[in-house]
Amino acid sequence: MVRNRQLYYAMVENLDYNVGRLMQHLRATGLADNTIVVVTADHGEFGGSHSLHEKQYPFEESIACR
Numbered sequence: 001m002v003r004n005r006q007l008y009y010a011m012v013e014n015l016d017y018n019v020g021r022l023m024q025h026l027r028a029t030g031l032a033d034n035t036i037v038v039v040t041a042d043h044g045e046f047g048g049s050h051s052l053h054e055k056q057y058p059f060e061e062s063i064a065c066r
Contacts, residue, residue, distance in 0.1 A: 005047060015039070 019039060026032040046052040050059055 008047065 019037070022037065023032065026035050026037075046057070046059070050057070052059075
């Protein structure tokens with residue numbers, strides 16, 4: 001379970017890093033003022049909540065929009 005959480009956080013960190021790179025490029029090229037960036041996902045992870053790790057159960061952690 002700890003390894004899964006490490007991998008999940010690494011993926012979030014990678015996404016954050018690359019969105020930062022995108023935003024930096026948009027600013028450097030003068031496109032930032034005319035660009036809308038939308039980041040979306042299908043749903044969240046349980047991460048051990050309710051003793052679950054899969055996504056197919058309708059608890060808040062799996063369906064919440066943030």
